[in-house]
Amino acid sequence: MKDCIVVGAGVSGLVTARELVRRGHAVTVLEAQDRVGGRTLSVSFDGRRLDIGGQWIGPRQKHIAELVRELGLGTFPQHHAGSKLLARGEDTFRYGGVFALPRVSPWAMLDLFVARRRLHRGLARLDPRRPWASPDARAWDAITLEAWMNENVRTKDARFLLSNIARAVLAAEPDEVSFLFFLDFLRRGGTLDETAGIAGGAQETRIIEGMQTVSERMASALPEPVHLGEPVRAIRQRDRAVEVVTDRETYAGRFVAISVPPALAARIDYSVPLGRERQRLMDQLPMGSVIKFLVQYETPFWRQAGLSGEAASDRGTILMTMDATSSDGGVAALVAFSLGTSGRHWAKRTADERKRAVLAELAHLFGPKAARPVRFEEKVWVDDPWSGGCYCAVPGPGALTAFGDALRATCGRIHWAGCETAFQWPGVDGAVESGKRAAQEVHARLAIERSHTTEVRA
Amino acid sequence: MKDCIVVGAGVSGLVTARELVRRGHAVTVLEAQDRVGGRTLSVSFDGRRLDIGGQWIGPRQKHIAELVRELGLGTFPQHHAGSKLLARGEDTFRYGGVFALPRVSPWAMLDLFVARRRLHRGLARLDPRRPWASPDARAWDAITLEAWMNENVRTKDARFLLSNIARAVLAAEPDEVSFLFFLDFLRRGGTLDETAGIAGGAQETRIIEGMQTVSERMASALPEPVHLGEPVRAIRQRDRAVEVVTDRETYAGRFVAISVPPALAARIDYSVPLGRERQRLMDQLPMGSVIKFLVQYETPFWRQAGLSGEAASDRGTILMTMDATSSDGGVAALVAFSLGTSGRHWAKRTADERKRAVLAELAHLFGPKAARPVRFEEKVWVDDPWSGGCYCAVPGPGALTAFGDALRATCGRIHWAGCETAFQWPGVDGAVESGKRAAQEVHARLAIERSHTTEVRA
Known part of the structure; x- marks a missing residue:
């Protein structure tokens, strides 16, 4: 019997586990995928890991900044020296300088x-x-x-x-x-x-080793390895314990911390109903729609042309781009995003069609060199079964006023983490904050039950 | 007899000389100071040279960018990740992000x-x-x-x-x-x-080796060393030649290129009057007023606080600051500017008074750590006898419409260079542009006179 079973080995789940282990509790972490990191994912390019998932830290994001320091990771500024581009229809405007506002x-x-x-x-x-x-x-x-x-x-x-x-x-x-x-x-x-x-904002800083390394280091520091490839199917609440069922095994714990997006938590079978508010909340928090592309080039040719790599386009393929070059400059790359409607549209097409469309759009923005990449990677988060979409949940009208209180409300022995439950900074920093809060909650209840048990025994 | 005597070994003078030497002409460069570089000046801090004079390159400044490449120098972006500060009276506002405009x-x-x-x-x-x-x-x-x-x-x-x-x-x-x-x-x-x-603007890029290195490398590549410590006192125009008189010697040349600010050119004694327009122009182009401070710290503590190092203040000591840290991060520093009225005001005070006031203002902006520098350097350009002020000439009303045509108009065998005569980019890029133009003018006249001489001999 563990003190806590953590469901999901993304940033919030691993922080929950880390904080509980720090306080001397026994923890099992269950992860559906064959990797940790959840909505963060770093891809190796010539030995450097570039982010094709959550990747940035802002100047006031204390939780993730502290964690990155604790884990001994390095940071560097998101590159943004140079002019920006704005494409509207056939016209492309270049702008920059003190106001940095399109004309x-x-x-x-x-x-x-x-x-x-x-x-x-x-x-x-x-x-x-x-x-x-x-x-x-x-x-x-x-x-x-x-x-x-x-x-x-x-x-x-x-x-x-x-x-x-x-x-x-x-x-x-x-x-x-x-x-x-x-x-x-x-x-x-x-x-x-x-x-x-970017500067002074939430996209200011990157992690030299890639954001997924945050989760990997937390996972490898846990006394019990994360159980990979074990999606949680059911959670059975008992009187003083809880059973967490996967296809392989049933894990017993005093408490459960669920740190997956609400829409995915809805797919678990709960023996004790969570209540109408929680159920409706999970049904009404759809995820955002992102396809993220990493495109590697021989050189950061846009920098030589005085461009920062930032572009926005209304042309329906990619909505924005940024420089994604590695911190040592050894891998030159752009990162591009298909978002919202166009993210969903392009998710239905083939990888080849996406590649052609994205390279054509990058060439439209940055010139013909952009059509000749060294390597092209994509991550269709829209279709990702274990995030249900990215970056976070995006509630439509009515959901929060009706069910907002259910976001962090414990359901018997179930506690909730994940960036959707953060008070500040949806994203990686919110994930860390939520994991700390969930761990604190579980720790407090464990302390109460233990003192109770001791009393009973005495 | 040289083909051309160049007066002033700042960027424009050295480019004039370099371009003439490239075309096979014999050139002497006379410099008043014991150093080259003019309004650029780099100070060594623990082996890295930081700029206390002209220092930036913008994305469209082709002339200086090309020269920097030719000379094998490296560039790096001006640091500006982080929030900015605006001090008005006792209030200090912090701002950043996508608009980056004070509230x-x-x-x-x-x-x-x-x-x-x-x-x-x-x-x-x-x-x-x-x-x-x-x-x-x-x-x-x-x-x-x-x-x-x-x-x-x-x-x-x-x-x-x-x-x-x-x-x-x-x-x-x-x-x-x-x-x-x-x-x-x-x-x-x-x-x-x-x-x-900064990003996309004229303050975007710095030179790793310091901007003065541009002039030093040009000077050391000339076949005849620059004559240092020889202010030009008089210029005597003869029929087919010109004599340039210093305290030490008289140099004979076919042409002269004067590449000092107009206000300083006015102090030379011209045997043949330059004409009313040129004379009035030189009398009516006062220079800007700058004191530049370089303040070294143990660490770039403002970066850790999420600040870019950019600040603006209306409090009367320093008007603006920026990060001045060396490209390798080994020397952490801020650069601060006293400008205009406050530049002239503080130029009259003692170095100690300035240091106290600047550190107090930096502490007001960046916190108490800013009051404890490792090293404090200043350059009072306002009082500098061999620039007459910085950055450039700042004409008051009436001067340009009355005498603008005299800016680049040759006076007999005298040609004019210097950033004030540039068509674009007042500053270092304009200096390079003007040097190329002056060299082109002198080269063309040398070619005409030579073909003429050949004809006469034939």
């Missing part, structure tokens, strides 16, 4: 800045623990981000820019997500600027 | 963007060869930048931001400079954004 009219700028101020004023009024209980929560959760923009953003250009930012940070379309969720997403990231930006 | 009202933003669009529309109407002959040149040269802002910028915040940008890029006050000059200055740099920015 739109001052009226569109005013419009964007008024909208930004409204967003920042709105998020300042959110309850940081229970945003769904904030004064305006019902009104904000009743509409989509698209509906809010239709009311609050007048110019086409400002709507275009704001929609692009939303797609980039959520991996979802403005007409899919609750406005309350978007507002709370920005609150969790500080501001619109910090959420979406 | 001002949307109305100030609109105001700034309308002003920016007006500036960009204005500069698009400038004649790139003779801006003073553009349709609106007289009206624009009749007012200062301050006067233009009073008419065109409504909000205090937008005036503050635009004034700060102007001070930072000109090293002069908005009420000192001609609006035509400011507009042309932006035109030479592309846009306001490109002129003032």
Whole structure:
């Protein structure tokens, strides 16, 4: 009988296990896949590992920064020296410098800045623990981000820019997500600027060894190896224990920490019903839609042309790109994202069709050299059975106000981790925060039950 | 008798000499100081040379980029990952991310963007060869930048931001400079954004070995060593030659290329008067006012705090700072600038007073660690006798429309180089451009005179 069974060996699950082991508890970690890391995944290119999953750390993300230091990993800044590109239809605009804003009219700028101020004023009024209980929560959760923009953003250009930012940070379309969720997403990231930006923002820092190494190092430091290739099928809650059933074995523990996305947690068979709120919550938290591409080249030719590698495009294949070159410069690469509708569209095509379309679009943005890569890798997170999509859950209208309280509420002996349950920073930092919280909860209950047991024995 | 005597061994003079030597001409270079480099100056810190003079290369600055490659020097991006600081009075604001704009009202933003669009529309109407002959040149040269802002910028915040940008890029006050000059200055740099920015802007790239190395390598490659410590006192134009007089010797050449700032060229005694226009031009091109500080620390502690090292302050000591850490990270440093009025104010104080004030301001911006440097260096360019100030000449109203044509007009056998005479990019790139042009002019005249001599002999 273990003190805790952890379901899922992504960042949040491994942090839960790590923190419990630190406090002297016995832990088993069960993982469906044949690898750890969950929504982080690093691919080896000529000996350097580049990230084709979650990859960035922001300046105020203390949890992941501390963990990276503890694990002895190195960090380096996301490259962004140089001009950026914005492709709209057949036109491509190049911009950079002190404002680094694409050339739109001052009226569109005013419009964007008024909208930004409204967003920042709105998020300042959110309850940081229970945003769904904030004064305006019902009104904000009743509409989509698209509906809010239709009311609050007048110019086409400002709507275009704001929609692009939303797609980039959520991996979802403005007409899919609750406005309350978007507002709370920005609150969790500080501001619109910090959420979406590189310098001073959430995309500022990369990990030299690749983000998946964080999970690998945590896993290898556990006294009991992670059980790979064992999807959890059922969880049976008993009076003072819980049984976690996989195809291979049944594991007994005092508590369970489930650290997979809510939509995947819904597929487990629970012997004791979790309750209507939790069940509906899991049914109503669809995941974002991402395909991530890593494209290696002989040289970072865009840098020589004065380009940073950042581009945004409305042309329907890839929505944005960034420089993905390794920290030592030895592997030159771009990373590109298909997001939201276009992510789902291209997920249905063949790998060959995607490669052709992505290289054509990169050539449109960066010139003919971009059509001749050394190597092309993709990760279709949209179709990934063990994440259900990326980056995170993207609730539509109504879900949070109705079921938000169920996000972190324990269900008997089941505790919940995962970046969806974080108070701040959806993403890797939130995953670490949530794992620490779940471990703290389980530790507290173990302490109570032990003192109780001791009393009974005495 | 040399083919050309070059006066001044800054970047423009050495490029003039280098290009003439390449074409097979005999050249003597005379330099007042005991070093080459002019307004570039690199100081050794633990074996790395950091720049306390001109130091940056922008993405479209082809002339200096090509020269740097020819000389086998390395480049690296100006560090700017992290948040920026803006100090106004006692308040310090931290900002960063996708917009990276300090928190001002949307109305100030609109105001700034309308002003920016007006500036960009204005500069698009400038004649790139003779801006003073553009349709609106007289009206624009009749007012200062301050006067233009009073008419065109409504909000205090937008005036503050635009004034700060102007001070930072000109090293002069908005009420000192001609609006035509400011507009042309932006035109030479592309846009306001490109002129003032880091990523995609003119402050994007640094030289690993320090910018002064550019001049040192050019000097050491010349067949005749640069004559150091020989200020030119007089230039006597003869019928088919010219004599250049220093305290030590008189040098005879067919032509002279003067590559010192116009205000310094005015101090030379010319046997043949240069003409009223040239004389007045030299009298009316005052130099900008800069004190540059390099402050070394044990560690780049601001980076650990999520700060880029960029700060702007209206508190009257230093107007801006940036990270100045060496490319290998071995020397952690900040660079700070006193500019315009405050540059002149602090130039009158003692070095100790300046050091105390600058460290107090750095501590105000970056915290108490900033008050404890390992080493503190300053260069009071304001008082520098052999540049007369930095970065460049900053004409007041009236000068360019009256005497602009005299900037590059040859005076008998005298040709003019120096960044003030460049068509694009005032600064190091303009210096290289102007040196190439001056060399081309002298080469063409040498070719004509030689063919003439050959004919006469035949």
